[in-house]
Amino acid sequence: MQAYRSGDAYLTFAKQARAVPADATKQSHGVIRNQFKLCALAVQYGMGPEALAVRLAQPISQARDLLHLHWETYRHFWKWSDASVDFGMLYGYLTTVFGWTIRVGPRVNPRSLRNYPMQANGAEMLRLACCLATERGVRVCAPIHDAILIEAAEDELEHAIEEAQRAMSDASAFVLDGFRLHSDARRIIHPARYEDERGEQMWETCWQVIRELQMKSQVQVEEEQRCHV
Numbered sequence: 612m613q614a615y616r617s618g619d620a621y622l623t624f625a626k627q628a629r630a631v632p633a634d635a636t637k638q639s640h641g642v643i644r645n646q647f648k649l650c651a652l653a654v655q656y657g658m659g660p661e662a663l664a665v666r667l668a669q670p671i672s673q674a675r676d677l678l679h680l681h682w683e684t685y686r687h688f689w690k691w692s693d694a695s696v697d698f699g700m701l702y703g704y705l706t707t708v709f710g711w712t713i714r715v716g717p718r719v720n721p722r723s724l725r726n727y728p729m730q731a732n733g734a735e736m737l738r739l740a741c742c743l744a745t746e747r748g749v750r751v752c753a754p755i756h757d758a759i760l761i762e763a764a765e766d767e768l769e770h771a772i773e774e775a776q777r778a779m780s781d782a783s784a785f786v787l788d789g790f791r792l793h794s795d796a797r798r799i800i801h802p803a804r805y806e807d808e809r810g811e812q813m814w815e816t817c818w819q820v821i822r823e824l825q826m827k828s829q830v831q832v833e834e835e836q837r838c839h840v
Contacts, residue, residue: 612790621648628680650677654692655729657722692725699724707731708786709739733757736782736792743778751775758794760805772796 614623622640625631625647631640646667653663664674682689699705699715705727706712711734713727741751741759749771752760759779763771776794783792799805806814 615792619644621645621651624651624681624684628684630680646677650674650681654678654681654688656726692728695728696721696724699727705731707735709735711735732786736779736786739785740775740779740782743781744775747774747778749775749778765800768798772798 614620614627617623619637622631622635622637622644625640625643626633626635628647630647631643635643637644646669649666650663653666658666660671660674660678663678664671667674667677695705699713699719700721703715704712705715705724707728711731713731715724737754737757737759741754744751744759744761750762752762754760759775761771761775776796779794780791784790
C-alpha cells in the first residue's frame, strides 16, 4: 500500500528492497526500476525465475535474486498468495469478495489460482465502477480492460469525468476494504475517436474485412444485374 501511494510502486519496491538509494528517480535508475516492475507484475501470476529471466534478458540467477527480494520485501503478500493457492487446491474453488467463483478441476494450474484473486477482483472493481457510474448519470459506453469509456456533451465532460473517477475510486474501496485506487483520464474530443496502439491492428483488420465484404457484395449486385439483362 505504501509503495502504491508513493506514485511509483515499482521504484518504491526497489527502494524498499534497498536495491537503489532513497533519492533514486525514474530518470537516474530507470533500468533497475523496469526490472523491478517486471518482477512485481510477474509474481502476481506465479512466473518462475526461468520465464522471468527471458523477460528481463538476464541470467536466471538475476531473476531468482529479484524474486527473492520481492519475497523478502512483501512477505505478507506471499503469505496471502500462497494461502490462496492452498485453499483452491484443498477445497476445490476460489471466490472473489462478491462471490464470483472459479471451480478447481483435477488438472488445475497453480499459477492460475495465484493469479485469480488479482484478475477476478480487478474485474469486480470494473463491474462495480460501471454500475456506480451509470447510476450516477454517467453514460458508460464500454469497459476497456482496466478502464471505462464514457461519453458526454463537451460542456458536461469535466463533470462526467469527475463522477466516473469517483465511481472507480468508490468501487476499489468496496473491493479492497477501504483502500482506494487512483485513475487517469484521457479526453477524446469529436471528431477524434478513441484508439490506442494495441487496438490499431485489430481496427485495421476489421475495416479490411468490411472492405472485402463490400467489394464482394458489389460484385454480386453487378452479376445479378447482368443476369437480368
